[in-house]
Amino acid sequence: MEKTLTLFTAYNQSNYPLIGHGKRNAQVLKEAFANIDDSLDGDTYGSGKVIEQFQDRMAKLLGKEAAVFFPSGTMAQQIALRIWSDEKGSRKIGYHPLSHLEIHEEDGPKELHHLEPLLLADENRPVLLRDLHGLPEDISAVLLELPQREIGGQLPEYEELEAMSAYCRERGIKLHLDGARLLEVLPYYGKSAAEVCALFDSVYISVYKGIGGIAGAVLAGDKSFIKQSKIWKRRHGGDLISLYPYIVVADYYLKQRLPRMERYYRDAVELAGLYRTSDALRVRPEVPVSNMFHVHSDLKKEQLEAAFIQVSQETGVGLVSTIREHKAGGVYFEVSIGDRYADAPKAKLEEAFRLLNEWLKGEASEDPK
Amino acid sequence: MEKTLTLFTAYNQSNYPLIGHGKRNAQVLKEAFANIDDSLDGDTYGSGKVIEQFQDRMAKLLGKEAAVFFPSGTMAQQIALRIWSDEKGSRKIGYHPLSHLEIHEEDGPKELHHLEPLLLADENRPVLLRDLHGLPEDISAVLLELPQREIGGQLPEYEELEAMSAYCRERGIKLHLDGARLLEVLPYYGKSAAEVCALFDSVYISVYKGIGGIAGAVLAGDKSFIKQSKIWKRRHGGDLISLYPYIVVADYYLKQRLPRMERYYRDAVELAGLYRTSDALRVRPEVPVSNMFHVHSDLKKEQLEAAFIQVSQETGVGLVSTIREHKAGGVYFEVSIGDRYADAPKAKLEEAFRLLNEWLKGEASEDPK
Structure with a gap:
């Protein structure tokens, strides 16, 4: 593993990034406008x-x-x-x-x-x-x-x-x-x-x-x-x-994703379950009630980042791109589920969490809290 | 001429609308994004x-x-x-x-x-x-x-x-x-x-x-x-x-139009000169100092609208889409020049103003102020 690879980069290069719908890049706009007639008045x-x-x-x-x-x-x-x-x-x-x-x-x-x-x-x-x-x-x-x-x-x-x-x-x-x-x-x-x-x-x-x-x-x-x-x-x-660039895009994705909210919620519940298999992590709320949850840990930011980079390198699964210090102590990150989660094969996910838990156990025994 | 045709419609249907760059419709956005790579990060x-x-x-x-x-x-x-x-x-x-x-x-x-x-x-x-x-x-x-x-x-x-x-x-x-x-x-x-x-x-x-x-x-x-x-x-x-929809578009048209500001100004001076040939209209400022000017008149709104509709029907020249009452009395409209003006053939413009002046003289003699 390269010393200089950041979690942010590792996540963005991973085959199966699990968060949200994807990057908010030009494609998001161009896809929504692809079938909009040129003559649509703003x-x-x-x-x-x-x-x-x-x-x-x-x-x-x-x-x-x-x-x-x-x-x-x-x-x-x-x-x-x-x-x-x-x-x-x-x-x-x-x-x-x-x-x-x-x-x-x-x-x-x-x-x-x-x-x-x-x-x-x-x-x-x-x-x-x-x-x-x-x-x-x-x-x-x-x-x-x-x-x-x-x-x-x-x-x-x-x-x-x-x-x-x-x-x-x-x-x-x-x-x-x-x-x-x-x-x-x-x-x-x-x-x-x-x-x-x-x-x-x-x-x-x-x-x-x-x-x-x-x-x-x-x-x-x-x-x-x-x-x-x-x-x-x-x-x-x-x-x-004119606000139409935002409105046309909102309208396009609302139609697509409103029927998927149930799936995002179920996926969040599933993924939270995988995170709960690790002793070093605490999921909040323990069982999600929406498409999102937070994961807290007493490990150091660098330890968790190294573990997530390792997971993405070995399994292609990008768990999260950013880990933050919590003002009450420890670190945490936010998981919110969108379209992307469904693209990750279940076997890859299980492999990722098996690897993560092994790594974190090692970390915990080396550097007990 | 149909009784129900409004100036707004007549202007928008005219072959040579003289104001601005054109409608702020979906095409404006799509053209600016046509050569933008999908992967451009917002x-x-x-x-x-x-x-x-x-x-x-x-x-x-x-x-x-x-x-x-x-x-x-x-x-x-x-x-x-x-x-x-x-x-x-x-x-x-x-x-x-x-x-x-x-x-x-x-x-x-x-x-x-x-x-x-x-x-x-x-x-x-x-x-x-x-x-x-x-x-x-x-x-x-x-x-x-x-x-x-x-x-x-x-x-x-x-x-x-x-x-x-x-x-x-x-x-x-x-x-x-x-x-x-x-x-x-x-x-x-x-x-x-x-x-x-x-x-x-x-x-x-x-x-x-x-x-x-x-x-x-x-x-x-x-x-x-x-x-x-x-x-x-x-x-x-x-x-x-994300503000990128507006920024990409601004960047695209700035590059195109910054070098044209001189032309818009010269065109405004030219068009103001044509408006000054009418006794029933007053141009303000008399000689434009930018791409814009206002035209005032003591005629009634309906008279001027009828004249402009007539001009657009007979010559294809759309002078303006909206005439407003001025709080100090009389009516006025705003002219601002962009890309469109250059598309109107000079002969058409001269014909339009010849016709306009004849019509307005008739109005003035029928209903003197």
């Missing part, structure tokens, strides 16, 4: 068939009156919470301490909208009904992320979700769904998107995660909410003259 | 060759240390002014009363950034040095739009621009260039983009006007300014996971 500042038809389709899928396409979820969600905040006249909103809004947006919600987040639950589990008890009366909205990405994609049970929805509705607290990966949890819940969304006043979903588009997001809600969101979209600089 | 949250190389090229073109690609100019410019405002600790900024920020952004600059605009000059002319005299000492920045789009694309003379730049620099007022159409004014000024940009602390240009991309903008300035702008870009929800 959208213009939110108008035009290409954007309106897609928005209508998404509103229907999500069971809401209306939907609007946004360049990003960051923009869509800040705007949703701002609208609810203005409606109630209070900047207080509630979300999980590891919400995208709290840790990935450079404080946009605070700097641009002066939102005052109350952090619900602790960092290791999703928000539950008991976290809503004792919220101040003047809280405008609560955001729930399904599944909670930063903790491996955990979910509250559906009954808990219904109870939280009822609780908020009784108290006039708007409930917003961070459904970046909503479609990916439907097989576990055994519900339609519209059934889940009916528990929420506003809903965001991403078009480039399970769907595998290039970028973009959809915000859905009632007509008055969506009308306001379009004004804020313009204020944010998100009302682009 | 950008990821602002990183990757495709975005970094384009940004470097734009920084060089504009003579600035660094540049960043934005999904929209609305976002880029609010952020530029916010950075200068934070630096000085004052929300006061100055711009023209018909600036994009004042009339097309749903008050985003005020609602999101609490900027306090001082409106410079009157609505009928561009900002001049005398408008800067008497600005409050604590003004953070002045934005100049070159050319001033809403008044037909007027420009200050270059010496006036140099004087404004020197004035602001002496007083610690940051000067920001709204250069949505900067490349389009260079032939008139006889300057390079870098020479004009050297007069400004920060610069925005659009990639879908003269360049004819699908959407997007570039913000340029010194390294520290650009570093801050990237943080704000994320806050705004503009740091998309």
